[in-house]
Amino acid sequence: MYKKLQVFTKTSNFRQAIKLVECPLVKPQDEEVRVKNIFAGVNATDINITAARYFTDGKLPFDIGLEALGVVDEIGSNVTTFKKGQPVLALTSSGFSEYVYSSPKNLVPLPELKPNYLVTYVNGLTATIGLDKAGHVKAGDKVFVTAAAGGTGQIVVQWAKHRGAYVIAMTSSEKKAEYLKQLGADFIINYKTDNIDQVLTEKFPDGIDVVWETVGGEIYSTLFKHLAIRGRMVVIGSITNYSSEQSHGFGDVPISNFQTKIVMRSLSVTGFMLLNYHDCFPEYFGQLISKVHKGEIKAVVDLGEQTSDGKFFGLEQVARAEEYLHGGKNLGKVVVQIQEP
Ligand SMILES: NC(=O)c1ccc[n+]([C@@H]2O[C@H](COP(=O)([O-])OP(=O)(O)OC[C@H]3O[C@@H](n4cnc5c(N)ncnc54)[C@H](OP(=O)(O)O)[C@@H]3O)[C@@H](O)[C@H]2O)c1
Known part of the structure; x- marks a missing residue:
């Protein structure tokens, strides 16, 4: 089994909107990759999504979280472009989850497993x-x-x-x-x-x-x-x-x-x-990932380590991270560590 957050109540109050649920950890389908999610990105617009203003058909419950960064954990039998253990960024709508199932076209290979690459998406x-x-x-x-x-x-x-x-x-x-x-x-x-x-x-x-x-x-x-x-x-x-x-x-x-x-x-x-700018993603992803890797772009992440309650760790802490961002307390991108690698 694995855990993920789902929206059960349509509201911009993130804490009230979500519940932690358990799902069976099944094998990926033939054309899919299963990613063990280590770091999830928190975005200002997450509370627009919980309020069902966009990116959802509004049917409850629905998944939440736009970005996951982890390692390829299992590969469908028809997937040839990724290998187990490879660090990847997943473009998803289920980022607040311990595992993400994705088509290879929504995965971006990364040079290393570092939360700073979440800033590139x-x-x-x-x-x-x-x-x-x-x-x-x-x-x-x-x-x-x-x-x-x-x-x-x-x-x-x-x-x-x-x-x-x-x-x-x-x-x-x-x-x-x-x-x-x-x-x-x-x-x-x-x-x-x-x-x-x-x-x-x-x-x-x-x-x-x-x-x-x-x-x-x-x-x-x-x-x-x-x-x-x-x-x-x-x-x-x-x-x-x-x-x-x-x-x-x-x-x-x-x-x-x-x-x-x-x-x-x-x-x-x-x-x-x-x-609305999908056609530009490959060119700009290429530049951003390379510049972050070489240190030519600073991509600071804020894991909440300076807060009195410490680092944002585990799905239970996502609501606190959302409130931190909307309280204007963050410096750089807010990231939650979902689990140990
Ligand atoms: N259209 C798109 O495709 C798109 C994509 C990405 C992001 N965005 C938008 O870009 C903005 C930044 O998003 P982000 O995810 O990167 O968040 P973020 O900038 O990491 O965090 C939000 C920041 O906004 C400021 N803030 C918070 N509440 C505020 C308030 N009531 N009044 C004024 N400033 C406030 C705070 O900075 P200060 O302390 O410096 O004020 C806070 O740190 C959001 O509006 C988001 O929706 C849009």
Whole structure:
């Protein structure tokens, strides 16, 4: 038998949504691989999934967890591309599970069994493909990054620097600001102590070329106001709205004279959803995995070791890890160790 989390109640309160269940550990089908899951990635959007806002047909109970990282444990008789013991990243909808059954096409081979490679999937692909294909970021652009010290934000900062941009990184604490300086951010705004509107008016009177927007609410409308002529706002998420039961995940912030503003200043506001960019995955995965392996991209993970209750270990700890992320306490990507290798 093995254990996994399943959603039994549709709610954005992760702890209330899930139950731990036991399943029989069967052999993989002929075309399948069974992965022993060692590390699972926690994503801000997990609570949109528990609330059945997307990525599910909504039929209860359903599995949860977008990323698993472990070792190939059993191979179906028709699978030739993977071997037992190989470290892999699994793109899945059942990541909060001790074992994951997967088609080989949803497995990415890894050079080593390290949780840091989890940063290459939802976070890394979103950051790099989002900046390139939706933000059209180029050398000399001023790029404003929200939630810059989080799982996705840390890669956005580094990729924008890699493209030759000037990076304004937004975060909430001194400790996170220090990390952002190490990543090469040029200017840091602490939204808990700084007035974003005032700082941008004083320091960047010509406006921002690319806004990476993940927060929603008032921050969204303030940042829209500061877009430069021909500026691009990439709308990635709306974390301030995720925990509200009434919300559909995103807010609905009215901007007066929106059409006039986008036309007169040639602005673009582009939505980005990673799963609409499957065609770009192989190219960007290749670059990200190689750069993380060589240390050219820092991919920091936060396993909760600094918390008073210690490391996130075991499926019982996933809810605590989700609450930690939504409390804004994480630095880097939140990861739960599911079991010993
Ligand atoms: N569209 C897509 O395909 C896609 C893919 C991946 C991620 N995303 C989005 O990208 C964002 C980041 O996701 P992630 O999984 O990488 O999480 P994360 O950045 O690792 O963690 C969330 C961070 O958001 C900030 N935050 C939390 N609550 C907040 C609040 N109420 N107001 C303002 N900031 C708050 C905190 O950072 P600070 O302390 O620095 O504020 C926190 O560390 C989310 O909006 C997510 O939905 C979208």
